Amino acid sequence: MKRNSLVQLTPGWWKEQEPKGLASGKDFAKALAEYEIAQSALRKTGSDSALDASQKTLKNIEATAAKVLAEATRLAKTPPKDAKKPTHDVEEQAWTVDAFKKIGKVLDEARAQALALHRPAAGSKDDEEPDDGNALGSPDAFKLYLKASLTRLRKTPMNMALAIGKAPQDSRALLHKSSAGRALASRLAKETGIKKVAFGTAMASEDDATAIVFTLEGPKISGLKKRGELMLKAFKPLPFTRFIVMVEGQEDLSEDDDQEGAADETEEQSPSIPKAPPLPEGDNDKTARFTKRLKDLLPAITQAVQADVAGSDDARQKAADAAALLRKGNADAALELLDQAEKRLKAALAARAAGKAAPQAQQPSPQGGQAEGGFSLVNLQKSRLAWLAARKAVQEQLRKLEDTIVAELKGDPDLPDLPRDIRKLDQVLRTLDARLIDRLDDALNAKTPQERQRIHQEASGLMDGYRDYVNNDALVADLETNPFTPVAIRATVLRTLDALQKTLGSPHA
Structure with a gap:
């Protein structure tokens, strides 16, 4: 050897x-x-x-x-x-x-x-859950548990609780398909002694293989996104490196000033300012050019955001999205978006120098569309992700209800048609369908602002239809009051629709 x-x-x-x-x-x-x-x-x-x-x-x-x-x-x-x-x-x-x-x-x-x-047979009781008996002990044990749990997260959404330690390697998380997030949070707090615990539902992003989408259900914790990513960096459950926090249907891009536990951050910049991505060895000229330009642009963006220059936050978001595109290997699109970020920043600074606010890139019109010549692609992407998360949350509630009904009533001679009747639950997701995602995708790919505005109006009409369905459908009402297990389909959908229509400038905001 x-x-x-x-x-x-x-x-x-x-x-x-x-x-x-x-x-x-x-x-x-x-x-x-x-x-x-x-x-x-x-x-x-x-x-x-x-x-x-x-x-x-x-x-x-x-x-x-x-x-x-x-x-x-x-x-x-x-x-x-x-x-x-x-x-x-x-x-x-x-x-x-x-x-x-x-x-x-x-x-x-x-x-x-x-x-x-391992892919357990349908109906097996908790077979799909990694053993978390010793997961909260040593860092090595937690690393193995986290890797196994997040591998399963790629296949199905799960409830999740996250305890934020003083150092990234002290943080701990629990994930489970059936145990509620609040229960997982209570266990984390009890067994780790950590007071800062967040809970909600988690899913793997369909748009970014490296991202966990965490929909917060309880109180927000300072710097949750940053601290979640520091935990991922410490334990390396590849491919996951990003932690996206959703609050009321929207991605939370704010980060508090509290930087406890983030000792490895030495740059004096806002947590929401994108860092220039490291240049991989052997990368092409476009990537090198992008990296240099972003490094040159970041100080000006940071200064403008901290000075609360109107329009600078839009430039910051474009730069962050450009960096994300580069990490995915799309250098051409990243450079194009970085051009837009630089132009937006120059316009904002010029307007400030002239003593007036720069025009906003996105301004709702009285009809709920967008101002002529502007429409936020970032908001479209956020909205797409939020509706996807809402549908998966509803799907999980229906799955739990179906499992409970089958477990309690299977074989009942008075219910010979139970297998056929249980399939009526599928009607909910057939109605709360993926058409909205398709329309938002169409809007993202629209060639002109006018076409994008027209598609947005169609998407707004779909949202009105979903709202009417959960408010008035008899099946949804019966599910909300079922005697087997609590579900909150109406609240889940309405909360998400309210956030989407507020983000997109729709009438119900």
């Missing part, structure tokens, strides 16, 4: 690295081969039996690795008897010992990966 090798759980790696003279090497090779087969089955099926098989092979690897470590330790201290016919290399055995002493972390990662690949 080579110096500074790290154990890899593949037969090919062991075939290449196995040191000469190890009697226990064959058993370890066999354990690796069995694990590879079990892992392949788990990737294909995600079944309970495949998960059990994978975990069993990992235990076998752990046992045979202990034998390898013990034998290599002995051989590292024992030179071959015949120097002309060496049975083993003492130095190589010592390197093997160093590698196998670290196998525990490799096995922990493999167990977390197996949990992430």
Whole structure:
């Protein structure tokens, strides 16, 4: 085995690295081969039996690795008897010992990966939840739990509570599909002693694979977005690096001045001012040009925002969105948006110098549309995300209700048509459909302000229809008063629609 090798759980790696003279090497090779087969089955099926098989092979690897470590330790201290016919290399055995002493972390990662690949059968009780029994203890245990939980978040929304520690590595989170966010928050506060705890629902962003969208339900915590991202940075549950906070259907872009727990921030700038993204090695000229321009522009944006120059916040948002586009690899669009940010900032500063406020990029018209020549693409993106989150929240409430009804009434001879009747719940999501998302997408892609305004009016009409449905439909009323489990479809939808129509300048704001 080579110096500074790290154990890899593949037969090919062991075939290449196995040191000469190890009697226990064959058993370890066999354990690796069995694990590879079990892992392949788990990737294909995600079944309970495949998960059990994978975990069993990992235990076998752990046992045979202990034998390898013990034998290599002995051989590292024992030179071959015949120097002309060496049975083993003492130095190589010592390197093997160093590698196998670290196998525990490799096995922990493999167990977390197996949990992430597991897809439990429909109706299984909490099988999909990673074990959080020791998740709030050591940072290593929490890191594994967080990675497994957020892997599941890519597939389905979950309730979430987040406790903000004094340092990023002290923060903790709990996620669960059925336990309420408030209950998770109570547990966090009790078990960690941390007083700053937020709760709500979380989902993976469909627009940005690196982002968690957290819809706040309880009181807001100072700097929640920044502190959530610092926690992600500390524990690295890739691909997640961004934390988007939604408050009443809108993305919360404000950050309080309280910077406790953010000791790694040394730049004197507002938390909402975008930092210039690091330039990846080997990047192209456009990326380099963007990075330099943003670095040059940031001080002026920061100064204008802090001076409360009218229109500077619009320039800040455009610069932030441009940086996000660059991180996604779209340098052309990033440069174009950065041009708009620079023009907006110059107009704002010129208006301030002339003693008058710069015209706002977005101004609601009396009819609820937008002023001629201006329409906020940022607000359209926020609105799209908010409606998507609302539909998923409703979907989760209906799923919980359906599971409860089936569990309590399945097999009841007085309800022979229960499977057919339960499908009536699907009508809610069929009515609260994705047409609004489609129209907002159309508005984002519109070629002219006039076309975008027309599409916005259509989107506003759809929102009025959704509002009328949840206020007057008999099925929704019955669901709100069902005896099985509480749901709040009407409140969820109306709260989101109020926020959307306020953001887009619609009549119901």
